[in-house]
Amino acid sequence: MPRQSRFLLIWSVALLVILVLAAGFNAVINPYELFAWQRIPGLNEYKPGTRNHVALAKAYQVERARPVTVILGTSRAYLAMDAASPVWPEADRPVYNYGTPGSNMSEVLFRELRQAWGTGRLRHAVAILDVPAFLAPDPPLSRGPDQRRLLFLDDGGPNPDRRAQYLNDAFLSVLTMGALVDSVSTVLARKGGDTVLDLRPDGTATAADFINVARAEGMNALFTQKDEYDLSRIAGFKRVLADWHGPMPNMGILRDMIQFCLKHDVTLTLILGSSHADQMEIYRQAGLWPYIEQLKMDLAKLVADAHSDSITAWDFVEYGPYTTEPVPPRGDKVTRLKWFWEPVHFQRALGEIMLQRVFHGRPADFGAPLTVATVEARNQLVRDQQRAFVGWRLACEDNREARCTPPHEVAAEASR
Amino acid sequence: MLFNSYEFIFGFLPVVLIGFYVLGARRRDWALLWLTLASLFFYAWWRPINVLLIAPSILINLGLARLMERYRESRPALARAVLICGIVFNLCFLGYFKYTMFLRGAVNDIFGTDLVLTHIILPLGISFITFQKIAFLADVHAGRVTSFTFRDYALFVLFFPQLIAGPIVHYREMMPQFRAISTRFNAEDAAVGATLFFMGLAKKLILADPMALVVSPLYARAARGEALGFVDGWIAALGFTLQIYFDFAGYSDMALGLARFFGIKLPVNFNSPLKAASIIEFWQRWHVSLTRFLTAYIYNPLSLFLARRRMAAGKPGFGGRDTTAASFATLLLMPTMLTMFVSGLWHGAGYTYIVWGLMHGAMISLNHAWRLVRPRIWPGAKDHPGLLASTGFLLTFVSVVVAMVMFRAPTVGAAASIWGDLAGANGVTLPEGLLARLGPVAHWLHTIGVQPDASSGSQIMQGVLRVGVLLLIALGLPNTLQILAPYEPAIGIRPAKREPMLVRAARWTPSGSWAVGLAAISAAGILSLGQLSEFLYWQF
Numbered sequence: 039m040p041r042q043s044r045f046l047l048i049w050s051v052a053l054l055v056i057l058v059l060a061a062g063f064n065a066v067i068n069p070y071e072l073f074a075w076q077r078i079p080g081l082n083e084y085k086p087g088t089r090n091h092v093a094l095a096k097a098y099q100v101e102r103a104r105p106v107t108v109i110l111g112t113s114r115a116y117l118a119m120d121a122a123s124p125v126w127p128e129a130d131r132p133v134y135n136y137g138t139p140g141s142n143m144s145e146v147l148f149r150e151l152r153q154a155w156g157t158g159r160l161r162h163a164v165a166i167l168d169v170p171a172f173l174a175p176d177p178p179l180s181r182g183p184d185q186r187r188l189l190f191l192d193d194g195g196p197n198p199d200r201r202a203q204y205l206n207d208a209f210l211s212v213l214t215m216g217a218l219v220d221s222v223s224t225v226l227a228r229k230g231g232d233t234v235l236d237l238r239p240d241g242t243a244t245a246a247d248f249i250n251v252a253r254a255e256g257m258n259a260l261f262t263q264k265d266e267y268d269l270s271r272i273a274g275f276k277r278v279l280a281d282w283h284g285p286m287p288n289m290g291i292l293r294d295m296i297q298f299c300l301k302h303d304v305t306l307t308l309i310l311g312s313s314h315a316d317q318m319e320i321y322r323q324a325g326l327w328p329y330i331e332q333l334k335m336d337l338a339k340l341v342a343d344a345h346s347d348s349i350t351a352w353d354f355v356e357y358g359p360y361t362t363e364p365v366p367p368r369g370d371k372v373t374r375l376k377w378f379w380e381p382v383h384f385q386r387a388l389g390e391i392m393l394q395r396v397f398h399g400r401p402a403d404f405g406a407p408l409t410v411a412t413v414e415a416r417n418q419l420v421r422d423q424q425r426a427f428v429g430w431r432l433a434c435e436d437n438r439e440a441r442c443t444p445p446h447e448v449a450a451e452a453s454r
Numbered sequence: 455m456l457f458n459s460y461e462f463i464f465g466f467l468p469v470v471l472i473g474f475y476v477l478g479a480r481r482r483d484w485a486l487l488w489l490t491l492a493s494l495f496f497y498a499w500w501r502p503i504n505v506l507l508i509a510p511s512i513l514i515n516l517g518l519a520r521l522m523e524r525y526r527e528s529r530p531a532l533a534r535a536v537l538i539c540g541i542v543f544n545l546c547f548l549g550y551f552k553y554t555m556f557l558r559g560a561v562n563d564i565f566g567t568d569l570v571l572t573h574i575i576l577p578l579g580i581s582f583i584t585f586q587k588i589a590f591l592a593d594v595h596a597g598r599v600t601s602f603t604f605r606d607y608a609l610f611v612l613f614f615p616q617l618i619a620g621p622i623v624h625y626r627e628m629m630p631q632f633r634a635i636s637t638r639f640n641a642e643d644a645a646v647g648a649t650l651f652f653m654g655l656a657k658k659l660i661l662a663d664p665m666a667l668v669v670s671p672l673y674a675r676a677a678r679g680e681a682l683g684f685v686d687g688w689i690a691a692l693g694f695t696l697q698i699y700f701d702f703a704g705y706s707d708m709a710l711g712l713a714r715f716f717g718i719k720l721p722v723n724f725n726s727p728l729k730a731a732s733i734i735e736f737w738q739r740w741h742v743s744l745t746r747f748l749t750a751y752i753y754n755p756l757s758l759f760l761a762r763r764r765m766a767a768g769k770p771g772f773g774g775r776d777t778t779a780a781s782f783a784t785l786l787l788m789p790t791m792l793t794m795f796v797s798g799l800w801h802g803a804g805y806t807y808i809v810w811g812l813m814h815g816a817m818i819s820l821n822h823a824w825r826l827v828r829p830r831i832w833p834g835a836k837d838h839p840g841l842l843a844s845t846g847f848l849l850t851f852v853s854v855v856v857a858m859v860m861f862r863a864p865t866v867g868a869a870a871s872i873w874g875d876l877a878g879a880n881g882v883t884l885p886e887g888l889l890a891r892l893g894p895v896a897h898w899l900h901t902i903g904v905q906p907d908a909s910s911g912s913q914i915m916q917g918v919l920r921v922g923v924l925l926l927i928a929l930g931l932p933n934t935l936q937i938l939a940p941y942e943p944a945i946g947i948r949p950a951k952r953e954p955m956l957v958r959a960a961r962w963t964p965s966g967s968w969a970v971g972l973a974a975i976s977a978a979g980i981l982s983l984g985q986l987s988e989f990l991y992w993q994f
Contacts, residue, residue: 042641045964049648052973053980060981214984215660255887255911262908368886368906 057213064212067221071095071237072211074102086227086246087220088237092116092138094207096241097187101157103240105134108154110147111166113139114311114382117248118389119166121240125393130162135241143171143288148295149179149188155302156189162305164396165295168382169313169355170268172333173275173326175287183207245386248379256371260380261316268317268381272324279329285336286329292337296344307396308337308351310408312388315362315427317381318355322424330355331417338413351408352396353416357423358404360388455499457651457708458658460983466496471715478637485637486609489716493612500578507577511547515540515587516607519594526597533595540591548584551576556803579618581800585747586611590625592751599625606632615712619705621723621743627945628718635717645964646941647714649972653934654707655979661924662700663982668917669693669862676868683907684882687875689917694862695855696924699728702741707934710944721746722944726933728854731846733817736854744797753793760785777826786822791815801861806869810860817853885911932957 068075069087072094077083088095100108107130109119115137126133136150147165154160179185186203190196211217227234233253235246251260278287292308299306310333321327337351366373377388395405406416455462470492478485498505518540525533551574558569577583590610593599602625609632610625611617672682672690682690706724713720727740737745761771764785770778772785791812798811828835835842856876863869874880882904888911889896889904936957939949950957962968 040641041964042645044966045645045969046641046648048966048969049645049973049976052970053976056973056977057980060977210984213981215978215981216984218981251887251910251912255885255890259886259908259910263910266908368908369890371890 060218061212064217064221067224068211069217069220069224070207070211071099071239072207077239080228082224082228084227084230084234084236085224086235087217087224088243089235089247091220092237092243093141093184094187094211095237096136096138097153097184098204098207099237099239099241100134100136100154101189103132103134104157104159105132105154106130106159107133107162107164108151108160109133109135109137109164109166109241110150110154111137111311112141112143112146112168112171113137114168114384115166116241116243117245117379118384118386119164119242119393120386120389121242122238123390123393125390125397127397133240135243137166137241137243142176143168146179146184148291148298149184151295151298151304152190153188155298155304160302160304162307163295163299164307164309166309166311167337168311169317169321169330169333170271170275172286172288172336173329174278176291245379245383248383252374252379253371256369257366257373257375257380258368258370261314261365262368264380264382265316265320268320272320272326275326276324279326285339286333289336289340292340293343296340296349299349300344300346303348305348306350308341308349309392309396310334310337310351310353310355312354312356312361312377312384312392312405314378314381314384315357316365318357318361318424319428320381322428327424331420334408334417335413338408338410341408342410352392352405353408354392354395354405356405356420357427360384360391360404362427455496457705457712458655458979458983463655463980463983466492466499467712467715474637474716475639482637483605486632487605490605490609490612493609493614493617496614497578497612497617501575503575504577507551507575508580508583511544511583511587512608512611514543515591516604518543519591519599519602519607522591522594523600523602526595537591537595541588544584544588544591548580550574551580553799553803582616582618582620582622583611585622585744585800588751589622589747593625599629602629613713613718615709615716615718616720619709620741621706621709621721622747623721623743627721631718640717642941642964643714643717646938646943646962647711648976649938649962649968650707650711650714650934650943652711652972652976652979654704654709654711656704656975656982657700657707658704659979659982661927662697662704665693665697665700665920665924668920669697673862673864673868676872677864679868679871681880682872682875683880683909684875684878685884685914686909686917687872687880689914689921690862690872691855691859691876692921692925693917695728695858696921696928698858698861699928700924703933710934714943719942719945722935722947725935726928728851728928729847730850731843733814733821733850733853736850737814737818744800748793748797752796753789756789756792757785760789782823782826787819790819790822794818805866806860806863809866809869810857813857813860817857881905883907883909885909885914887911888914932960936960937962 065073066075067082069082069085070091071085071088077085085095105121107126109115109121111119115135116139117137119135119137121133121135123133134154136154138146138150141147141150151163151165154163183203183206186197186199187207188197189200227236230236232244232249233246234244236244248260296306298304318327318330321330334353334355337353341349341351360377363375363377365375376385378384391401392405394400395402406412406419408416455466457463470489473488473492474485477488494505497508518536521536522533522540525536554574555571558571561567562569562571590599590607594602606629607625610623610628613628616623669690672686673694675686676682676690703724709723710720721743723741723743725739725742727736730736730739764781765771770776770781772781792815794811794815795808796811797814798807798809801807801811856873859872859876860866860869863872884899884904884906886906886908889899889906891911892899932954935943935947936950936953937960939947940961942948
């Protein structure tokens with residue numbers, strides 16, 4: 039056989055063997071949780087490869103989990119709401135965390151809700167809402183892969199594109215370089231630890247990315263970066279809201295969610311999740327606080343319009359012991375905050391406390407149900423807290439030598 | 455259809471190759487006809503209307519070429535008029551589709567008018583096809599092409615490996631090959647073609663595309679009016695240079711490889727331009743076929759015309775020690791600037807491309823001026839070849855990188871802002887987390903004015919690492935043409951008489967180890983197909 043022909047033969051066979059080996063390895067390691075295989079301890083127990091494929095992984099995970107309760111939301115729910123928490127009432131289990139980073143709140147929430155309902159036994163949905171999601175309308179959803187992965191279409195009929203999308207996802211999960219790299223990182227992360235990102239089968243993720251940055255650069259860097267991002271969005275919010283009339287943006291989506299839940303006998307708990315005082319102060323100083331109060335008012339009205347005990351709303355946006363923790367100074371890489379990673383993302387410990395409050399009523403001094411009857415008083419209370427916080431901070435800045443512990447923190451320490 | 459797509463690699467290409475060899479075993483003209491039809495299908499794949507737009511233009515050019523062929527000897531003035539008509543027609547054709555919106559925008563900008571900016575569908579590869587057709591008309595007029603048929607001409611224009619993004623080929627270098635090639639399977643051509651194609655695929659998907667993830671957010675920030683700072687500014691500039699470098703290198707290798715599957719050798723289009731020791735040499739290595747076209751059809755005729763005019767007026771010409779500032783300005787600066795203006799405009803209908811072209815024109819002129827004055831101000835320069843080469847390389851590299859910011863930036867203002875970042879005008883900062891890890895170096899950096907900031911250290915490190923690795927590959931390793939030189943991967947490429955050891959060590963042979971190595975590279979390329987991305991040069 040001529041040398042060139044032999045070259046072509048060896049090349050073809052070697053290429054085929056490499057591709058088959060890569061596909062087999064990816065299929066076994068299952069880096070994106072696409073297949074229903076069991077995880078093998080010491081090989082692929084943790085799934086750092088899901089970092090950039092959360093929507094893909096969760097669309098199929100939720101089908102296997104068949105949850106009775108689903109947590110809906112963005113990265114805040116993804117990171118901080120524990121689906122395996124003992125706080126969940128027994129009747130509400132199993133719980134699946136459908137929080138998806140990078141998603142826009144409104145329509146994706148609705149999409150997550152419908153997908154979870156489509157798995158067959160959903161009775162309760164807990165939606166973690168973000169304040170900025172209601173300061174500007176979401177762009178229209180494109181008909182991308184997320185849409186094609188849905189079990190059912192908007193009209194309730196089965197989704198004919200789902201099978202083709204599954205095959206496409208399966209192909210991308212076994213025959214791509216990205217999958218191979220993620221499979222290798224999955225194997226390398228087999229020992230676990232708090233610096234390894236994992237997406238558990240119940241949809242809850244570890245906060246490894248925040249932990250890694252906090253260790254390397256300190257929590258001040260996390261806060262500063264997020265504050266800069268929040269500040270960069272203010273002008274856009276103001277532009278939209280200047281000409282906005284009626285209920286806050288995206289409230290229509292929540293109304294649709296409520297109707298959906300009423301129709302399908304699903305209890306819906308809307309939770310306006312906590313933000314750190316850093317973020318709330320940015321909004322206050324930008325003159326956006328009245329809109330946040332309006333948002334709470336709109337939420338209360340939506341719930342009232344539902345005329346059903348199965349639809350409730352809770353508000354955790356306040357200046358209290360959990361949300362005014364002082365941020366460590368620049369360069370401090372040791373001090374950790376207890377409740378927040380940065381101004382937007384609260385930690386799992388605070389998520390637990392929110393769930394405790396919603397399902398068991400404790401601690402009574404954190405958060406409150408939002409109803410038409412109580413929302414005005416609630417807004418007034420938070421305004422008072424805000425005034426006290428601003429006053430304390432000004433005094434603290436004037437006297438740098440004094441110990442600057444927020445008033446709420448002192449009170450909380452004392453009560454604990 | 456993209457070269458780097460599943461449908462091309464696993465569908466179109468195998469079908470076309472099998473059809474070519476099967477038909478070629480029976481009748482050679484069937485194989486060539488099949489190749490023409492397949493190329494037409496390839497062109498129509500993305501937007502079938504492209505064929506309707508480009509087909510009349512091809513037919514008109516063929517008709518004009520026939521007229522010139524007929525009257526070239528008997529009525530040269532008519533043949534010349536036909537040539538001018540043809541050039542004007544092709545430029546108008548290109549101008550309408552590519553520049554209408556830009557010109558209207560420019561008129562609005564300058565005169566404050568409110569002309570409507572309607573979007574016009576741009577036929578794929580129109581810039582390349584138009585230049586190729588103009589070159590063909592010029593060659594027919596000059597008698598360099600003496601006979602051609604409709605089939606020949608259609609295959610020449612539509613041959614898919616070079617249809618969309620070049621190289622810009624001449625009829626006279628392609629058709630003799632089409633007439634001579636064997637239409638039966640040739641293992642050597644297939645082996646060399648596969649090597650070129652899959653090495654190009656890997657360059658595009660593994661080296662170029664991931665760099666976009668680093669670079670694009672930085673230019674988006676600049677577009678929003680944010681200052682990038684010194685470090686991010688340099689990552690943006692170097693990163694994009696390397697992105698487009700490997701993108702174009704990858705495309706060029708794939709085009710050479712695809713043509714070689716059919717036994718055709720294309721001209722060199724890309725030859726490690728970042729290794730150039732002068733900006734003149736850079737343009738002899740970067741987009742070589744475009745440089746060749748612009749030199750032959752714009753620079754040379756203009757320069758010749760101006761030289762004749764000066765000579766007729768009794769003014770001194772250009773060259774040697776007697777060159778005057780006026781002759782330099784008239785005979786070199788002006789044609790160079792005009793040629794590079796056209797080069798910039800050819801790359802894109804936008805101010806940034808024009809400024810980029812003019813910058814290169816100025817740099818090329820400066821390079822020529824230096825070559826003229828160097829013997830006078832530094833007679834012993836040739837005794838220091840190492841110093842000349844290294845200084846030339848450094849200057850060229852930095853100039854190309856800095857100019858590339860203008861090529862990529864969305865506006866001239868954004869590019870200027872990034873240039874300010876490169877010069878440290880917006881301060882020099884490093885992420886606090888990164889400085890904390892540098893120990894005593896951080897203290898020294900602080901003393902020279904480097905300040906900490908709150909940006910992500912891991913992102914900066916990722917950018918620096920990617921840039922470093924790609925620089926090492928671009929500057930330190932032999933290129934595909936060198937590796938495959940004994941097999942003439944492009945027209946005229948042969949092994950150099952004296953080659954560095956690294957080139958000799960990396961030489962391609964049809965051996966088992968190369969087959970396995972290429973299989974690994976091919977597999978990496980195929981596995982990277984999942985994320986589709988267009989070639990940067992396809993948009994021109």
